[in-house]
Amino acid sequence: MKRMKSPLLSLPGAVPGEGPDEGVAAHYGDLFREQRALADGTGFVDLSHRGVVTVTGADRLSWLHLLLTQHVSELPAGEATEALILSAHGHIEHALYLVDDGETTWAHVEPGSQGDLIAYLESMKFFYRVEIADRTEEYAVVHLPAGSIAETPGSAVARETAHGRDLFLPRAGLESFAAASGPAIGVLAYEALRVEAHRPRIGLETDHRTIPHELGWIGTAVHLQKGCYRGQETVARVHNLGKPPRRLVFLHLDGSEVKLPGHGAPIRLAADGEDGRQLGFVTSSARHHELGPIALALVKRNVPVDAELIADSTAASQETVVEP
Numbered sequence: 001m002k003r004m005k006s007p008l009l010s011l012p013g014a015v016p017g018e019g020p021d022e023g024v025a026a027h028y029g030d031l032f033r034e035q036r037a038l039a040d041g042t043g044f045v046d047l048s049h050r051g052v053v054t055v056t057g058a059d060r061l062s063w064l065h066l067l068l069t070q071h072v073s074e075l076p077a078g079e080a081t082e083a084l085i086l087s088a089h090g091h092i093e094h095a096l097y098l099v100d101d102g103e104t105t106w107a108h109v110e111p112g113s114q115g116d117l118i119a120y121l122e123s124m125k126f127f128y129r130v131e132i133a134d135r136t137e138e139y140a141v142v143h144l145p146a147g148s149i150a151e152t153p154g155s156a157v158a159r160e161t162a163h164g165r166d167l168f169l170p171r172a173g174l175e176s177f178a179a180a181s182g183p184a185i186g187v188l189a190y191e192a193l194r195v196e197a198h199r200p201r202i203g204l205e206t207d208h209r210t211i212p213h214e215l216g217w218i219g220t221a222v223h224l225q226k227g228c229y230r231g232q233e234t235v236a237r238v239h240n241l242g243k244p245p246r247r248l249v250f251l252h253l254d255g256s257e258v259k260l261p262g263h264g265a266p267i268r269l270a271a272d273g274e275d276g277r278q279l280g281f282v283t284s285s286a287r288h289h290e291l292g293p294i295a296l297a298l299v300k301r302n303v304p305v306d307a308e309l310i311a312d313s314t315a316a317s318q319e320t321v322v323e324p
Helices: 031-039 060-067 114-123 171-181 187-196 232-241 270-275
Strands: 025-027 044-046 051-056 081-086 092-100 104-109 131-134 139-145 157-161 164-170 246-253 266-269 280-288 292-300 309-311 314-320
Touching: 025 187, 031 187, 031 280, 044 171, 044 187, 051 060, 051 114, 051 139, 060 104, 081 232, 092 114, 092 157, 104 157, 104 164, 114 131, 139 171, 164 171, 187 280, 187 292, 246 280, 246 309, 266 270, 270 309, 292 309, 292 314
Parallel strands: none
Antiparallel strands: 044 139, 051 104, 051 131, 081 092, 092 104, 139 164, 157 164, 246 292, 246 314, 266 280, 266 309, 280 292, 309 314
16 A cells, blocks of 8 residues: 655655654654644644545444444544454454545544455445545644644544544645644654553554453543454453453653663563563553653453563553553
């Protein structure tokens, strides 16, 4: 799947992102200033590398309700929600960030994942009156932080959440929007605040066997009182009868280390040292303008909540995100 490259990479100071955020700016020269601006409700984040998918047709909400983990059959126009698509075994395959404008359901998804998502949706159309489209080349996602007083252009569809506004903006208007709504803020600042808020991101906090309970997505992206969907049996069984095998934790990392532990870095008990048994892995790490180096990690459920850990070779203290 073709990745989009933002024209805003031509702005002064822009440093290209890497990995899943290739195609937009990681930062524009001052990471902590950008984080503070975002936390204060100013500026915008270019997320134009993300995939954009729309569903139209009279049956769109009732049909999506059958496929998604979220209750969307009566989703009011303009109300934001998020939802997952699971495998038959309950493992997370897609995360969708949704809003319906009364005629069309809009979703943004991880960069490059829209092709696989659309292929699955197309395979499930059957006799329903729905049309699915990849709108990534036409629309760019931009994020306005909570508290922003920037106006939403009339040509954009807004998705309002507690964390800010996601706009589905015509891609042709991205540069004029940037000129009117700056300063531009890089995706590293956005990611640092995401980690601080303990918000999981598919592809980073997930692997091939992650179930929603491990990441705290029950209730926010998974509705427990709705009809059947693929993977529901696993969701119900774990919720009612057991505990997930792993849990998400937030880590405060030793600030004396120069290098952050990267995605996949092993988590061990500090008492066992670097040769100890691996108990999990770092999913995301960041340098925060107030908290210093921080991370999210997925660890075995039975790791004591007060245990001192090491992430690769970096000392780490944990805060509980998902209860054991």
